[in-house]
Amino acid sequence: MPAMIYLDYSATTPVDSRVVDAMRPYFSNSFGNPSSVHRYGQVAEAAIDSARETVASILNCRPDEIIFTSCGSESDNLAIRGAAYAMREKTGAKWILAARAEHPAVTKTLSHLEKYEGFLIEWLDVDASGMITPEIVSRAICENTAIVSVMYANNEIGTINPIKEIAEICKANHILFHTDAVQAAAYLPLDVESLGVDMMSLGAHKFYGPKGVGALYVRKGTPLISHLTGGGQEFSLRAGTQNVPYIVGFAEALRLTNEERDQRVTHVKPLRDRVIGTVLETIPDARLTGHLESRLPHHASFAFKDVDGNLLLTLLDAAGFACSSGSACKTGNPEPSEVMNAIGLSREWGLGSLRVTLGVHTTPAEIDSFLNVLPQLVQKARILK
Amino acid sequence: MTKVVVAMSGGVDSSVAAALLKEQGYDVIGMMLRLWSEPGKEDSNRCCTPDSMAQARRVAAKLDIPFYVIDAKDVFHNTVVQYFLDGYARGETPNPCLICNRQIRWTFLLDHALALGADFMATGHYVRIRKAENNYQLLRAVDKSKDQSYVLHVLNQEKLARALFPIGDYPKTEIRVIAEKFGLPTASRKDSQDLCFLAGDDYRNFLQRNAAEMLQPGEILTRDGRFIGEHNGLANYTIGQRKGLGVASLVPLYVLGKNSTTNTLIVGTQEELGSRELTAREVNWLSGETPSEPFHADVKIRYTAKEAEALVTPIIGNQVQVQFDASQRDITAGQAAVFFQGDLMIGGGIIL
Numbered sequence: 001m002p003a004m005i006y007l008d009y010s011a012t013t014p015v016d017s018r019v020v021d022a023m024r025p026y027f028s029n030s031f032g033n034p035s036s037v038h039r040y041g042q043v044a045e046a047a048i049d050s051a052r053e054t055v056a057s058i059l060n061c062r063p064d065e066i067i068f069t070s071c072g073s074e075s076d077n078l079a080i081r082g083a084a085y086a087m088r089e090k091t092g093a094k095w096i097l098a099a100r101a102e103h104p105a106v107t108k109t110l111s112h113l114e115k116y117e118g119f120l121i122e123w124l125d126v127d128a129s130g131m132i133t134p135e136i137v138s139r140a141i142c143e144n145t146a147i148v149s150v151m152y153a154n155n156e157i158g159t160i161n162p163i164k165e166i167a168e169i170c171k172a173n174h175i176l177f178h179t180d181a182v183q184a185a186a187y188l189p190l191d192v193e194s195l196g197v198d199m200m201s202l203g204a205h206k207f208y209g210p211k212g213v214g215a216l217y218v219r220k221g222t223p224l225i226s227h228l229t230g231g232g233q234e235f236s237l238r239a240g241t242q243n244v245p246y247i248v249g250f251a252e253a254l255r256l257t258n259e260e261r262d263q264r265v266t267h268v269k270p271l272r273d274r275v276i277g278t279v280l281e282t283i284p285d286a287r288l289t290g291h292l293e294s295r296l297p298h299h300a301s302f303a304f305k306d307v308d309g310n311l312l313l314t315l316l317d318a319a320g321f322a323c324s325s326g327s328a329c330k331t332g333n334p335e336p337s338e339v340m341n342a343i344g345l346s347r348e349w350g351l352g353s354l355r356v357t358l359g360v361h362t363t364p365a366e367i368d369s370f371l372n373v374l375p376q377l378v379q380k381a382r383i384l385k
Numbered sequence: 386m387t388k389v390v391v392a393m394s395g396g397v398d399s400s401v402a403a404a405l406l407k408e409q410g411y412d413v414i415g416m417m418l419r420l421w422s423e424p425g426k427e428d429s430n431r432c433c434t435p436d437s438m439a440q441a442r443r444v445a446a447k448l449d450i451p452f453y454v455i456d457a458k459d460v461f462h463n464t465v466v467q468y469f470l471d472g473y474a475r476g477e478t479p480n481p482c483l484i485c486n487r488q489i490r491w492t493f494l495l496d497h498a499l500a501l502g503a504d505f506m507a508t509g510h511y512v513r514i515r516k517a518e519n520n521y522q523l524l525r526a527v528d529k530s531k532d533q534s535y536v537l538h539v540l541n542q543e544k545l546a547r548a549l550f551p552i553g554d555y556p557k558t559e560i561r562v563i564a565e566k567f568g569l570p571t572a573s574r575k576d577s578q579d580l581c582f583l584a585g586d587d588y589r590n591f592l593q594r595n596a597a598e599m600l601q602p603g604e605i606l607t608r609d610g611r612f613i614g615e616h617n618g619l620a621n622y623t624i625g626q627r628k629g630l631g632v633a634s635l636v637p638l639y640v641l642g643k644n645s646t647t648n649t650l651i652v653g654t655q656e657e658l659g660s661r662e663l664t665a666r667e668v669n670w671l672s673g674e675t676p677s678e679p680f681h682a683d684v685k686i687r688y689t690a691k692e693a694e695a696l697v698t699p700i701i702g703n704q705v706q707v708q709f710d711a712s713q714r715d716i717t718a719g720q721a722a723v724f725f726q727g728d729l730m731i732g733g734g735i736i737l
Contacts (some may be wrong), residue, residue, distance in 0.1 A: 311497070314453040318414065318501040331438060332419030332454030333427075380500045 004111060004334050005366045006322045009206075009298060009359035010155055015249070016208040017044045022252040023210070026245035031126075034242050037232065044244045051251035055375030058202070058258045059217055060191040067216045067234045068247045072182035072203030073105035075216035076149075078177045078227065078238065079199040083147050084119055086223035087176065093146035099124045099132050101150050101342040103180055105201075110149075124150075129291035130159040130343045137166050148277040152184035152200075156326045156339040156355060158299030160188065167196035177223060182206055182214075184259060187265055187297050198222050202254075204246070208360070209253030213246035268298040268358040271367050275300040275356055278371045283378050289326075289343060289353065301326075303345055307352030307381045310334045315377045321370055326353035386412040386513060389505040389549060390498035392490060393417050393452070394432065395440030397564045397571050398552055399509030404567040405551040407448050408508055414501060415445040415452035421462040421582055421595070429584035441555060444569055452479055455497050457489060464488045466582060473620035474599045476645030478718025480536075480688075481580060481734075487539035506550045512537055513553035513728075514545060521545035523671050523730040528556040535688050538723045538733030542673045589621050596620075603648035605632055608641060608657060616650045619643045625658060625715035643718075659712040665722045665734030666704050672731075675699050682724035682731055684709070686716055697724050697731075705734060 006014075026047060032040030049063070056063040069075045080096070082309050087093050098110055100123050113119040125134050132150045148170050153160045170177035178199040181190065186207040186316070192200060198219045205211040218224055218237070231238025257264070280286055285305035304312070309325035310332065316323050326337035336350030356370070365375055391403040393415045407413045422430040440455065445452035465481045465488070472479025478527060490508065498506045501616040511526035512534045520542055540548065551559055564571045583591050592600060598617030607613060614632035616622065621629075626640040630652060639658050642651040663686070670676070676699055683692035684707055695709040707722055716736060723733035 308456060310456060311456075314455065315500060317451065317453070331435070332417070332433075332456040333458075334456055384496060384500055 004317075004322055007356045007358060007362070007370060008159075008322045008324050009186075009362075010296075010355065010357035011324055012205045012211065013175040013186075013208045013359055014361070015205075015210050015245065016253060018256060019209055019249045019253045023245040023249040026248055030244075032244075034244060035231065039293060044242075045242055047248050048242055051247045053155070054251040055215060058190060058254055060193045060219060062220065063219055064235060065095060065192075065218055067218060067237050068242060068250070069216055069238055070212055070243070071214045072180070072201050072206075073103075073214075075181055075182075075201035075203070075214045076103070076105040076178075077109050078216050078224070079201060079218070080106065080147065080149060080222040081113065081227050082237070083176050083178065083199065083222065084113055084117070085225040085227075087146035088119075089225070090223050091146070093144050094119045095122060095142065095145045095368040096120070096143060096147045097122045097124055097140050097148070098149040099126050099151075099342065100132055101126045101132075101156075101339045102149065103155055103182070104125060105246050106149055106151070106180055107338065126342050128343055129292065129294075130154050130157045130289070130339065131139050131291060132161050132166065134162055134169055137169050141169070141173055141175060143173075145173070145175050147178060149178040149180070152179045152181040153296050153299075154290065155183045156337060156353070157301045157343065158183075158295040158357075159290040160184070160294045160296065162294075163195050163197065167198075170198075171196060182307060183296065185254070187261065190258075192217055192219070202250075204250040204253050207253050207257040210246050210249045213250045215250060264360055265297045267360065268362065271362060271364060272298055272300050272356075272358055274358040275358075275371065281375065282371070282375045286378070287349070289340070289345070295379055296357075298369075300356045300358075302353065302354045302356075303340070303349040304378050304381075305349050306357060306385055308334065308380060308385055309351055309353045310351070311384060312354060312377060312381045315380055316374075319373050319377060321373070324355045324357075326350070326355065386410070386414045387505070388414065388501075389507050390414045390416050390494075390501060390503040392494060392506065392508045393441040393444065393449075394509065395437035395444065395570075395669060396509065397560060397569065398511070399440075400444045400569045401560050401563050401567070402447055402507050402509040402551045403444065403450065404563065404569060406549065407450060409551075411505075413448070414503065415441060415448075415450050416494065416498065416500075416561075417441050417452070417454045418457040418461070418489065418683075419454055420489075421458045421466060422584060423582070423591070426440060426584055431579065431584060432583040433581075442641050447568060455494070457493055460493055461485070461489055461582075464621050469580070470592075470596050470599075472719045474596070474645075476619050476643040478623045478717045479719040480721060482536050482688075483539055483721055486536050491540060491544050491548075495544065499547075505547055507549035507551055509552055510537060510550050511553050511557075514548060514550055520672055524553075525725065525728040525730070526553045534725075534730050535685055535721065535723050536734075538563065538671070538730060539669055541669065542671075545671070578697045591619050592618075601648055603650065605630065605650045605652055608651055608653050613638075613652070619645060619648060619650060622650055624717040659714045660716050661709045661712050663707050663709075663713075663716045663722060664700075664704055664737045665707065666702070666737055668699070668703055668705050668732055668734030670732040675703075676731075680726075682726055685723045685725070686713060686736065687720050690715075692725060695724075696700045703734075704737075 030043045032044040034045040052063040110121045114121045180201045182203045200217040203214040289301045340350035387409045393399045420430045468484045469481040510533045511531040513524040515522045605614040638652045641653045679698040684695045698706045724731040
């Protein structure tokens with residue numbers, strides 16, 4: 001592959017070499033099964049316990065409130081399915097509230113519960129910036145509401161939701177509140193006490209950890225029914241031998257993220273601001289999607305009128321830039337995403353979305369050359385349409 | 386490095402085309418078009434099923450080249466499918482592959498290739514290009530049994546200057562050997578005369594679903610005007626067709642012609658079939674210049690037809706008259722008549 005400029009850190013991030021180093025001993029040397037009685041098992045178990053403590057200290061919770069999973073999507077599934085079944089059993093409540101702008105790990109799980117399990121889903125409308133305001137939640141809840149799920153920050157358009165205020169409303173009404181913090185974790189504070197959430201999903205590969213490992217925070221006392229049944233691992237909430245090296249990697253990546261959060265924000269935010277400013281200035285019929293201020297610091301997202309977003313990604317890739325789009329698909333069959341529809345973009349705008357997300361390795365020179373070519377490529381895409 | 390976009394299908398021919406170009410040192414990019422399929426039958430277009438797309442992606446990964454799929458659903462429908470429907474509405478038997486090659490592959494896709502910075506576009510067609518003194522020539526493939534020049538008579542000098550056909554110099558058997566050498570899949574996409582967007586269905590069913598209004602019953606007449614039955618829509622018949630006429634007769638009857646103005650189907654005996662002449666419209670001359678004199682050529686009147694010797698006379702209105710040395714069966718309006726001299730393609734047009 002020729003030299004490429006990677007501007008898709010919200011899709012995934014390269015694993016930090018310090019994280020790789022932390023993981024390495026647990027593949028072939030300390031390879032034991034954490035459930036084993038012998039010392040091989042004890043070493044592996046100690047590694048997981050230590051990882052759990054690290055994560056708990058960053059989230060400001062107890063270690064036994066952290067469940068390790070295989071990814072952010074699994075965490076969302078465990079939270080929503082697990083709490084839905086438990087609440088139905090406990091109180092009979094079966095209303096669940098969520099926005100259509102949520103990640104598919106949430107929306108598809110809810111559609112599944114609706115179709116096969118008889119749960120009632122109320123889809124919340126977001127405002128034009130993609131935000132779920134506390135007022136929207138207040139208006140929608142009723143005494144039969146079992147769960148509210150609102151993402152901390154949106155993957156496509158970067159908008160940060162007022163999680164703390166929404167959590168307060170849920171708490172006052174005795175409703176379980178889950179947040180998908182997969183996109184937020186790399187940049188936003190994760191103190192669950194301060195946020196007031198009952199459940200929070202995380203995935204390591206969005207913050208320079210490995211793919212294939214996630215975690216779910218579950219507040220003590222939250223009713224939850226396991227759906228991956230088997231052995232008693234993860235406090236009997238998630239059966240299956242733990243992925244020891246990846247759990248160690250998760251914890252190390254989160255530790256580094258927490259430690260270096262301020263400098264990472266300071267690095268990406270001015271570059272990101274330049275992307276937003278220059279794009280809106282130099283490209284006609286372009287608009288920012290998502291909230292201008294309440295947005296992830298590394299995240300810029302746009303809609304261009306009368307552009308095939310997929311084609312724009314192709315042109316960008318051929319020119320050496322890796323970005324993504326809300327309508328991205330590898331089969332040439334683009335449709336505007338649910339998020340584009342939810343924020344009220346018409347088809348002619350919604351198909352032309354572009355997401356540019358920065359990271360620790362992004363340099364000012366890379367942003368310069370990106371901003372240099374993007375206007376011509378948008379123009380090319382318009383002509384080809 | 387010279388950049389070339391290869392139109393990939395996932396089959397052996399375009400895969401080998403890509404591999405050969407890569408080996409020759411080109412900077413190769415794989416591309417595939419997402420074409421139109423009928424609503425409710427998505428993913429069924431024979432040229433871009435999920436399987437062939439996955440296969441092309443695997444080949445691209447194997448060759449370590451980028452691969453992109455471009456959405457062409459609307460433009461394909463508005464040009465190719467519409468042309469197909471319009472042709473039947475006019476009482477012809479249209480050949481939409483010609484329009485696809487001209488408008489989709491060698492215009493829409495070529496424009497996208499050039500926008501990506503490509504210098505050339507290549508396909509896995511069995512056909513050859515030769516750079517002559519001051520122009521480009523299109524030649525039939527070395528492997529005459531696989532020659533696909535018929536559908537490429539729509540190209541012009543501007544497009545030929547951008548075109549590469551890396552496999553036209555090889556016999557098919559050798560293409561398989563090369564595929565094996567590169568570790569590429571060796572399966573061909575099943576050779577099929579079916580149109581990609583019919584997805585294996587009979588075109589008559591497609592017309593019934595998509596243009597039922599053109600299927601008006603009418604009279605079946607002999608050449609001398611004798612009424613012998615009713616047809617169920619002219620588009621259901623093609624020249625030379627014998628089966629499915631639904632009329633009783635002592636001798637076998639064949640479709641001789643269609644009159645879309647009066648909505649009548651003309652039938653007759655085997656002896657009445659065939660003609661020694663045809664007229665073709667919208668003639669394209671590969672050299673870019675209309676010949677000033679009549680000329681002798683081998684003329685092919687269908688993709689699968691054998692060439693026949695004829696005198697080709699350019700006339701006004703971008704048309705030609707073709708006088709065959711011997712009578713030809715099944716000269717069909719809407720198909721192309723393509724003229725060769727030896728391996729050299731001279732031009733072609735749509736039979737009136």
